Amino acid sequence: MKFNQIIIALCLGFISMTSSANINIFTCEPEWNALAQEIGGDKVSSYSATTGLQDPHHIQARPSLIAKVRKADMVACTGADLEIGWLPLLLRRAGNPRIQKGQPGYFMATRYVRILEKPKMIDRSQGDVHAAGNPHIQTSPKNILPVAKAMAEKFADIDPVNGAYYQQRLDDFSVRWKKALRKWKRLVRPLKHLPIVVHHENWVYLEDFLKIKQLATLEDKPGIPPTSGHLVSLLDLMKVNPAKIIIHAGYQSEKPAKWLSKKTGIPAVKLPFTVGGTDAAKDLFSLYDDTFNRLLKAIKK
Amino acid sequence: MNFEAVDITILGPAFVAGLLVLSTHVPLGRTVLKRGIIFIDLAIAQIAGIGVIAADAFGWEAEGANWKIQIAAVSAALLGALLLNWTEKRFAKIQEALIGILFVLGATLGLLMLANNPHGGEHLKDLLVGQILWVSYEQLWPILALYALVLLAWFYLDIEKMNRLGFYLIFAVTITASVQLVGVYLVFASLIIPALATREKSGNSQLFFAYGLGALGYLGGLLASALFDLPSGAIIVWSLAVFGIIFSTLIARKPTEKQQKINA
Numbered sequence: 001m002k003f004n005q006i007i008i009a010l011c012l013g014f015i016s017m018t019s020s021a022n023i024n025i026f027t028c029e030p031e032w033n034a035l036a037q038e039i040g041g042d043k044v045s046s047y048s049a050t051t052g053l054q055d056p057h058h059i060q061a062r063p064s065l066i067a068k069v070r071k072a073d074m075v076a077c078t079g080a081d082l083e084i085g086w087l088p089l090l091l092r093r094a095g096n097p098r099i100q101k102g103q104p105g106y107f108m109a110t111r112y113v114r115i116l117e118k119p120k121m122i123d124r125s126q127g128d129v130h131a132a133g134n135p136h137i138q139t140s141p142k143n144i145l146p147v148a149k150a151m152a153e154k155f156a157d158i159d160p161v162n163g164a165y166y167q168q169r170l171d172d173f174s175v176r177w178k179k180a181l182r183k184w185k186r187l188v189r190p191l192k193h194l195p196i197v198v199h200h201e202n203w204v205y206l207e208d209f210l211k212i213k214q215l216a217t218l219e220d221k222p223g224i225p226p227t228s229g230h231l232v233s234l235l236d237l238m239k240v241n242p243a244k245i246i247i248h249a250g251y252q253s254e255k256p257a258k259w260l261s262k263k264t265g266i267p268a269v270k271l272p273f274t275v276g277g278t279d280a281a282k283d284l285f286s287l288y289d290d291t292f293n294r295l296l297k298a299i300k301k
Numbered sequence: 302m303n304f305e306a307v308d309i310t311i312l313g314p315a316f317v318a319g320l321l322v323l324s325t326h327v328p329l330g331r332t333v334l335k336r337g338i339i340f341i342d343l344a345i346a347q348i349a350g351i352g353v354i355a356a357d358a359f360g361w362e363a364e365g366a367n368w369k370i371q372i373a374a375v376s377a378a379l380l381g382a383l384l385l386n387w388t389e390k391r392f393a394k395i396q397e398a399l400i401g402i403l404f405v406l407g408a409t410l411g412l413l414m415l416a417n418n419p420h421g422g423e424h425l426k427d428l429l430v431g432q433i434l435w436v437s438y439e440q441l442w443p444i445l446a447l448y449a450l451v452l453l454a455w456f457y458l459d460i461e462k463m464n465r466l467g468f469y470l471i472f473a474v475t476i477t478a479s480v481q482l483v484g485v486y487l488v489f490a491s492l493i494i495p496a497l498a499t500r501e502k503s504g505n506s507q508l509f510f511a512y513g514l515g516a517l518g519y520l521g522g523l524l525a526s527a528l529f530d531l532p533s534g535a536i537i538v539w540s541l542a543v544f545g546i547i548f549s550t551l552i553a554r555k556p557t558e559k560q561q562k563i564n565a
Contacts, residue, residue, distance in 0.1 A: 060532035062433035063306035063523070071305075089435040093311075227416065 021045035022159045026069050026099070028087060029056050030075035030275040031138040032109060032147075034284045036076055038173050039152050043162050046076075052276025053251050058091040059086045069094035072105070074156055076151065079108025080115060080135035104157050110135055113143040116204045138274055140205035141184060141288045145177055180285055188292050194299065195241070197234070197266070199248040199257055202273070206291070215243050216257045225258070238264045245269050245298045252278030269298045306527035311434075315533060318436045318444075318482055322491050325448050325475045327511045328455055330496035332468060337397055341385065342488055344400050345378050345473050346480045347407030350429055354414045371477075376426045381407075382469035389465060433483040434526075434533045444478055451475050451487025471480035483534065489537045491515060498545035501552050510548065518544045 025046035027033040033048035040046070047068055050056050056078070059065075069075065069090055077083050091100060099105035115133035137143040141248040151241050152170035153242035158164035194212040196203075200219050216237055220230035238260075246268040254270060261268035270292050280290040306312075333341060355372035381403070389396045451471055454460060460467040479488050495511035495518075503512055521544065524535030529536075 061432040061534070062309075062530055062532055063311050063434060063527035064303055066311045066532045067306040067308060068432065072313075089432075093314075093435055093437060163425075 016166070022162060023155060024071050024073045024074035026075045028075070028083050029138070031284065032076040032078070034287075035144065035148055035151060038284065039166060039169050040155055041149055041165070041169050043159065043165060044155070052272060052274045052278075052281065055251050056082055056084060059083075061086070061090075065090055066094050069099065070096050072096065072099055072159075074105040074107055074154065075099045076107045076109070078135050078136075078137065080110035080132040082110075082135035104154065106175045107151065107154050109143075109147045110137055112146045113137050116208065117201075134201065134204050136202040136273075137205050139203050140209040140289075141177075141181055142209055143205060144284060145150040145174060148177070150172055176285075180288070184288055184292060187296070188280055190299065191292075191295055194245070194295075195243045197238075197246045197260065199246075199252050202249065203247060203271075206271075210295075215241060218246075218248075218260060231260075234260065235263055238266065242266060245295070247271055249273035267298050269294055271295070302528050303530050304528070306530070307524065308527075308550070311525045312527060314436050314438050314441070315433045315523055316519055317438070318433055318441060319491075319523075319537070320516060321441060321444055321448055322479045322483055322488070323495070323512060323519070325451050325455075326479065326488065326491040327495050327508065327515060328452075329472055329475060330492035331507065331511070333472075333492060334496045334500065338385075338400055339397070339474065339493060340404055341400050342476050342480075342492055343485060344385070344404040344407060344431060345381055345476045346485050346488065347404055347411065348381035349374040349378040349473075349480070350411055350479045351414070354411055358414070374481075375383040375474060375477050378469060378473035382473035383466075386466045386469045421460075429480060429485050431481045431484045432534060433487060433537070436482060440482070444482060447478055486538050487534050490518075490541045494518070494541045494545040498549045499552075501549075514544050514548050515541065518542075546548055 021044055023040060023044040025033075025036050025040070025044055027036060027046055027048045029050055030048045030052050033046050036044055036046040038233065049065055049068075050059060070112070075087075075091070079085060097103065110132070115135075115137075118133035119131065137147075148170060152166045155166040159166075188210050191210050191212055193213050195209070196207075196212055197216050197218065198214055199217065201217055203214070206212075218226055218233055218234070220226045226234075242264065243266055246257045246260055246266055248254055248268065248270055250270055250272050257268040257270075258264070270278065271294055272278040272287055275281055275283060275287050277287075278290055278294075280293075281287040333339060352373040352375070353370055355377070356370050385396075385400065385403070388399050392399060408501060451474065454467070454471060458464070458467065476488060478506075479491075495515040498514055499507045499510045518541030519537055522540030523533060525531065525540060526533040526536045
């Protein structure tokens with residue numbers, strides 16, 4: 001019985017994978033996977049190379065990734081050098097002409113929003129600074145709509161027959177998103193000017209949206225473990241100018257944040273960072289619901 | 302199970318890369334095992350990494366000159382080889398301990414240097430965790446040429462028996478190339494597991510079984526990686542270990558000639 005059910009489930013899965021979808025999408029991060037499903041509905045089938053609990057900077061090579069990119073009509077990723085360690089290699093190995101750089105199937109979300117922290121001058125002593133600016137745009141809900149619009153246009157380019165369908169789904173999504181944005185803006189008012197400490201420089205867009213103030217990062221230079229001198233100066237800073245909360249992402253180790261929290265008594269908060277980063281962050285809407293709820297809960301204590 | 306990834310064009314280059322790595326690592330591993338210097342590859346790889354970080358400090362990476370980085374890596378590895386050759390002459394009895402110490406010194410010197418030069422970190426990572434699946438056939442040509450020379454020198458000059466310095470130098474060059482291709486874990490496994498599992502055999506028959514075992518390990522690992530959607534490098538290490546255990550138990554069951562004589 002069990003075995004039969006598994007076979008049937010496998011067959012159904014196989015049929016649904018091959019038959020109905022018009023656009024096969026390979027996404028690098030779960031937020032773009034979620035967005036592709038919002039806009040594309042049942043006309044697209046999409047897959048995310050990473051989960052919400054993985055660091056999107058790095059990824060282990062698996063054969064299925066190459067197989068999936070090979071079949072894809074479109075890759076939807078963050079860009080701005082976030083996936084520079086693996087996406088170019090993956091695209092080269094897959095050798096699929098539809099999704100190479102410059103082709104219609106090559107979609108980088110950071111092209112469609114205003115990028116923060118674009119260095120005017122790249123100073124190599126500053127650490128793992130992204131020359132293309134900060135790529136973590138999905139931490140602000142304001143950035144989702146422009147990407148959604150661009151994605152719908154791409155879908156219509158690749159699959160013109162269903163252009164109207166994608167447009168209609170985009171319109172529907174826009175209405176719901178704008179409504180949610182208004183709700184979130186009201187909800188997060190108490191967070192304004194909140195002083196925070198972050199683990200890694202990946203919350204600038206959230207800070208911009210909430211108008212909160214980042215006092216310091218646990219990592220002295222992005223991507224490098226902190227030095228003892230940096231931690232001492234961080235503790236000193238917290239005495240003079242204490243933060244209200246310490247933020248870290250679901251995929252990061254909570255040790256550094258917990259350490260600082262213990263030393264200073266400032267609460268450490270885990271935020272989902274992307275869809276799937278926490279249990280509650282199931283789609284794009286609940287991602288921000290959960291993010292803001294966690295922050296609000298932390299300051300109420 | 303995931304059959305779509307079982308595809309020769311996906312797994313082929315990785316398998317060929319594995320065979321290339323095995324071609325040099327099996328004979329080298331035999332010597333490494335005989336000399337009891339198991340962790341030498343980790344130490345040499347780390348020292349090659351130091352070379353890369355140093356190259357970065359000179360600003361070579363900014364020029365995008367990959368060959369300069371390669372030269373820095375090989376030079377550092379060769380220096381490490383000279384050092385190890387000297388320590389084996391001077392302190393033969395504690396050589397393995399010294400190699401272990403050299404490994405941690407190399408790894409931590411990297412961290413210390415990176416504290417002020419963070420961009421070297423990306424190269425250090427590339428150097429130590431090469432990913433076998435991203436390999437393309439074009440990348441393999443220089444390795445093929447290099448390893449042909451290495452094998453020629455190894456078997457024709459019979460470096461294994463004659464020359465300690467020659468062994469360390471050849472080892473350094475070989476490892477610097479292979480870690481970038483398949484990463485430290487696979488290099489270690491390819492070096493040690495086939496040699497260890499076939500230690501009861503000797504001479505050419507050991508080489509034959511060690512190569513066969515290594516090839517089966519890579520093939521099984523790559524297939525498992527495709528079928529179960531697992532990271533290739535890690536699962537190949539396990540596959541090599543499984544084939545190694547199977548092979549050594551099969552050998553152990555058959556008493557060797559010596560034992561037969563003793564029994565008789």
